[in-house]
Amino acid sequence: MGYSPLPPEKPSASDIAKLNKLLVKAVGHWDYVAIEEALRLGADIDHHIEYSSYTSGGTLMYHAIDLQDPCFFDLAVKYGADANKGASKTSPLRIAVYKGSLGFCQKIVELDGFDISDPLNRAAFSLAESKQSENLRHGQIYRFLKRVFEGGNGWEKSSDETVEYTEINADYTVEIKEVFNFRAAQMTRVTRDYATAHTDIAHRYFSEIPREGRGRLHEAFEELQKQGGGAGIDPGSFSQPHITRYNKRDR
Structure with a gap:
């Protein structure tokens, strides 16, 4: 008679705290392998990461967009990052709007769990509206998000x-x-x-x-x-x- 393997034990709170520290260090060194290893072992994907006094802190997804790093973004998505959680007063979408990245805006709104009613995401749309005349990129972002937030058939x-x-x-x-x-x-x-x-x-x-x-x-x-x-x-x-x-x- 065969035996089913036991499910892996969930890391303890102290283990998660240690893994979160490893995650912060790995992000600071742009070490993709170490980032994934920490996440695989149970680091909090939405942990607040502040690896330098010269940079703003936020989740891995926040840093992915702030640094315009698609590898960070892919890792965040792979390990189930919250599409609406960036930093204390901003969402991933808002930082994407601020950075003028249409590509990241398009990726974020397509993620499972993206909440169009989240106040921080509504603030992102308001920011896009206020910046639409600054340059071509922000105009593109506003026209895209207008369709997302206001919907309609044209x-x-x-x-x-x-x-x-x-x-x-x-x-x-x-x-x-x-x-x-x-x-x-x-x-x-x-x-x-x-x-x-x-x-x-x-x-x-x-x-x-x-x-x-x-x-x-x-x-x-x-x-x-x-x-x-x-x-x-x-x-x-x-x-x-x-x-x-x-x-x-x-x-």
Whole structure:
């Protein structure tokens, strides 16, 4: 009759304290092997690490982002780091925003356990909003986090007669906004390239849109109605020719 091996004993509190000290020392020396060994033996993955009087203290994940070190980050994730815990008054996401790292922002929000409602993460989004105009990188981060925190399907009512659809490219540098004004029967397409600071604006009346493109108008109108707008607007008028009215003084 065979015997199942006994599960490994959990380290005692004093053992964990010793392992935590080894972890701090290993981080200070950027010793990836020693870091993993300490974690494997039971060091606290969310232990507050302060290895120098010249650096801020925080978790391993905090230091990964502060030092922009993907190996630290991978080790933190491997051993189950708290995605919301960085330092006493900041989260990993907030330090990623401060550092201007879109890549780390994207990785953090995808981690299991990331809490969008955590006050420190909400503060990170507020920081991104305040820094969006500083440079291209922070603008990219804000546009990315806006999608994460505010969600939605891209459609947003701007008035009872107008709805907008916003689309952003993969690296968050080009924004395309389609504005459907059902009172004026006009669509405006705004293409903004944040990398070149160029904006292109094109207007078209609904009656000028080809038949194959009319489905987009009805989709926009349905979204406007879903969000409480569109009262008194006849969808059948979308294809009617636009008539420009002039006052006598304009002639």
